[in-house]
Amino acid sequence: MATHTEQLTAAGAATATGTGAAATATVERTAVRLRGLTRSFEGRAVLDGVDLDIPAGQFVALLGHSGSGKSTLLRAVAGLDHEVAGSGELTAPQRVSVVFQDSRLLPWRRVLDNVLLGTEGEEKARAALAEVGLKGRERAWPNELSGGEAQRAALARSLVREPELLLADEPFGALDALTRIRMHALLRELWERHRPSVLLVTHDVDEAIVLADRVLVLEHGRIGLDLTIDRPHPRSYRDPLLGEYRERLLAALGVTEDPEGAVEAPDRRRAVTAADHQ
Amino acid sequence: MTTSTTSTASTANTATTAETAKAPSDQTPSGTATAANAVTPSGTATAAGTPVAVEAAAQVRRRRRLSPGRRLPASRLVGPLLFLALWAAASAAGQLDPAAVPAPWTVLETGARLWTDGTLPTDILTSLQRAGAGFAIGLTAGIALALASGLSRAGEALIDGTVQLNRAIPTLGLIPLFILWLGIGETFKIAIIAIVVYIPIYLNTHAALAGIDSRFVELAEVQGLSRFRFIREIVIPGALPGFFVGLRLGVTGSWLGLVVLEQINATNGLGYLMFQAQNYGQSDVILVGLVVYGIFGLVSDSAVRLIERRVLSWRRTLSS
Numbered sequence: 001m002a003t004h005t006e007q008l009t010a011a012g013a014a015t016a017t018g019t020g021a022a023a024t025a026t027v028e029r030t031a032v033r034l035r036g037l038t039r040s041f042e043g044r045a046v047l048d049g050v051d052l053d054i055p056a057g058q059f060v061a062l063l064g065h066s067g068s069g070k071s072t073l074l075r076a077v078a079g080l081d082h083e084v085a086g087s088g089e090l091t092a093p094q095r096v097s098v099v100f101q102d103s104r105l106l107p108w109r110r111v112l113d114n115v116l117l118g119t120e121g122e123e124k125a126r127a128a129l130a131e132v133g134l135k136g137r138e139r140a141w142p143n144e145l146s147g148g149e150a151q152r153a154a155l156a157r158s159l160v161r162e163p164e165l166l167l168a169d170e171p172f173g174a175l176d177a178l179t180r181i182r183m184h185a186l187l188r189e190l191w192e193r194h195r196p197s198v199l200l201v202t203h204d205v206d207e208a209i210v211l212a213d214r215v216l217v218l219e220h221g222r223i224g225l226d227l228t229i230d231r232p233h234p235r236s237y238r239d240p241l242l243g244e245y246r247e248r249l250l251a252a253l254g255v256t257e258d259p260e261g262a263v264e265a266p267d268r269r270r271a272v273t274a275a276d277h278q
Numbered sequence: 279m280t281t282s283t284t285s286t287a288s289t290a291n292t293a294t295t296a297e298t299a300k301a302p303s304d305q306t307p308s309g310t311a312t313a314a315n316a317v318t319p320s321g322t323a324t325a326a327g328t329p330v331a332v333e334a335a336a337q338v339r340r341r342r343r344l345s346p347g348r349r350l351p352a353s354r355l356v357g358p359l360l361f362l363a364l365w366a367a368a369s370a371a372g373q374l375d376p377a378a379v380p381a382p383w384t385v386l387e388t389g390a391r392l393w394t395d396g397t398l399p400t401d402i403l404t405s406l407q408r409a410g411a412g413f414a415i416g417l418t419a420g421i422a423l424a425l426a427s428g429l430s431r432a433g434e435a436l437i438d439g440t441v442q443l444n445r446a447i448p449t450l451g452l453i454p455l456f457i458l459w460l461g462i463g464e465t466f467k468i469a470i471i472a473i474v475v476y477i478p479i480y481l482n483t484h485a486a487l488a489g490i491d492s493r494f495v496e497l498a499e500v501q502g503l504s505r506f507r508f509i510r511e512i513v514i515p516g517a518l519p520g521f522f523v524g525l526r527l528g529v530t531g532s533w534l535g536l537v538v539l540e541q542i543n544a545t546n547g548l549g550y551l552m553f554q555a556q557n558y559g560q561s562d563v564i565l566v567g568l569v570v571y572g573i574f575g576l577v578s579d580s581a582v583r584l585i586e587r588r589v590l591s592w593r594r595t596l597s598s
Contacts, residue, residue: 080496098500104493108515108592117511118501141592157501 029056030091031165031197032077037088038221039072039081046072047086048221056164059191059198061212063205063249068218070201074098074169077199092165093197097158099168103150105142105157112138115157128156131193132186148179152186159190166196170203184211188233205249209242210235217252225252380562385569388562397551402570405536405548408464409574412471413532419472420479420524427480428487428517429509441480449473450538457543467539474535478527486520487513519593522586529578537571 032054039047046069054060064070075081076090078098105114111134115125129138132152142150151171158166171187172180188211191198202208208215209229217225229245236242250256350356362382368374369381376384392398423441426433453470460466490513498508540549548567555563 078500080499096500100493100497102493104497106494106497106512106515108518108590109511118498118503118507143592161501 030054031056031058031093032199033089033091034077035089037073037076037086037090039069039076039084039086041084045221047076047088049088050218050222052216052223054165054197054199056197057195059188059200059211059213061200061202061208061215062218063202063208063215063253064218065253066203069221070203070218071169073218074167074199074201077165078167093163095161095163096165096167097161097163097196099151099154099158099166099171101170101173103142103145103147103154105145105150105153107142109142110138111140111142111145111153114142114153115160117157119161121160125156125160128160129153131159131190132156146179147175148183151175151183155187155190159194162194163196166191166198168198168200170201172207173203180207185234187211192233205246205253206237208249209245210237215245215249217249219252219254225249377559378561380565384562385565388560389566389569392551392563392566398566398570401546401548401551404546405540406574408467408539408547409471409532409536412468412535413475413528415468415472416475416528416532417479417525420476420528421483421521423476424480424483424487424521428484429513438484441477441484444473445477445481449477449535453539453542462543467544470539471532471535474531475528478531479521479524482524482527483517483521486517489520490516519590522582522590525586526579526582529582530575533571533575533578 030053032052034050034052037047037050037052038045050073062070062073072081072084076084076086077092078096079092080098105111106117109117112122112125112129115128116122119125126135126138129135132155134149134152134156137145137149137153142153145153151174154171168187172183175183184207198212200208200212213229215225215227215229216223217227219225225248227245227248229242231239231241365374365379366382369376369379374381380388389398423437427437427441428434449470452473453466456466456469460469494512494516495508498512503511536547537549540547541553544550544553548570552564552567555561555567
């Protein structure tokens with residue numbers, strides 16, 4: 001076991017330096033390029049001329065209200081929107097992996113075989129499972145895994161294909177808060193080691209701020225706000241500087257945060273009901 | 279209980295981060311955060327655990343269990359054995375007319391006599407051949423038609439409506455027509471059994487194929503599976519539970535068809551044996567035939583269940 005992990009870390013370090021050199025050489029290379037992308041459902045334009053460039057290796061989070069078209073955008077980039085009307089120019093890399101909100105493991109295949117779905121190379125799959133902390137669970141059935149473990153397996157499945165672009169559609173939305181924090185750290189760690197471009201769709205502002213280097217807000221079918229978050233990693237939820245980003249993003253999402261009002265409002269309400277009962 | 283599981287999970291997690299953390303980054307903030315989270319709740323839980331448990335012991339009862347619970351050993355045999363015991367007791371007490379319902383040991387003796395004089399083995403073999411041939415054809419046809427109809431829109435348009443129509447006609451009602459077409463030989467019997475078998479297999483397999491979770495279809499597209507691999511690795515394994523439901527109905531159907539067919543226009547086989555016995559008033563021979571039918575049905579159904587449990591071992595259901 002010890003030798004195995006040593007091999008793993010050595011391989012991890014090698015790829016890290018390798019991609020690091022590659023990243024500096026091809027800074028300008030774009031992974032995703034969208035021009036005037038529109039998608040509409042029953043005549044209603046959900047995406048209305050989206051222009052977007054994601055440089056290779058960038059970690060981007062996409063925020064928006066439910067129904068704002070976040071998932072539509074992700075599915076368009078993934079090439080999964082078969083019967084959706086739309087136009088525009090869309091370029092994406094060859095190797096794209098998608099992580100869904102549900103782990104989407106096939107219940108009739110063991111964890112290792114799920115990771116291998118559509119690819120070859122058992123050793124790579126074992127290494128990917130070890131990387132997400134599922135070493136020793138290769139022979140387990142998916143319904144024996146916890147929610148967090150299942151999502152780790154889904155991450156391993158997306159990693160083993162060595163994606164140039166990782167699309168994640170609210171991947172932690174169904175997890176409990178503690179598991180989510182751990183998964184944030186894991187995703188960031190995996191990104192640092194493999195350096196794919198990431199497009200993370202989420203409705204969680206804090207998740208976006210803690211993880212991404214660039215946060216987009218989708219509103220009225222377009223990118224309403226494009227914010228670069230220039231803070232070192234790993235980030236803490238309590239970092240006061242991140243609070244400023246948070247406010248700007250919430251404002252862009254139409255949520256006004258008034259701390260005094262928020263504190264006082266319930267008290268006032270309680271006073272009123274108390275008076276009513278007297 | 280939940281706190282204990284999360285704390286073990288977090289220790290496993292910190293262990294893995296510690297292993298991998300040698301190379302790139304220091305995970306200090308998140309690492310300490312999870313450690314702190316793990317320690318404090320579990321610590322308080324164990325400290326507070328004992329007094330709470332003692333205090334609540336008088337009030338807290340276990341919830342009523344809604345699953346049927348652990349399976350009894352050889353539970354399937356309990357009912358039949360009880361029935362047999364009642365039958366034997368009633369016969370021994372002289373409560374049953376021997377001409378109408380002979381005693382179990384009389385049936386056993388008759389069975390042994392028929393076996394040794396060679397009539398029973400011949401009849402059983404003939405019946406097994408009929409049921410086997412009809413079942414094999416029905417199984418093949420059911421699977422082939424379900425795949426053709428479930429995997430292509432053209433196949434569905436051609437096949438599904440036709441089968442639904444066929445299903446609406448009681449198959450045993452086709453017997454006169456089939457005798458006219460195929461003669462009173464073996465062919466028409468096998469054809470009828472094949473029809474009785476293929477319909478439930480087709481219906482259940484087709485429904486299962488059509489009901490494959492669209493999320494898995496999406497997954498296959500994302501993973502870049504070819505059409506062939508998509509069918510082999512997702513569609514067929516996903517449809518297997520439905521197929522087994524159909525298979526069990528088909529097995530039962532093949533015996534049902536056999537019983538009816540061998541009582542009409544038969545010149546040999548178990549049904550013929552029983553038909554002759556009816557003419558001569560030999561109720562013990564009729565019971566021998568029924569027991570053999572029963573054993574066949576039970577054995578074949580158990581065989582299918584066994585295969586099902588092996589193949590679908592990933593499933594966890596109420597019955598397992």
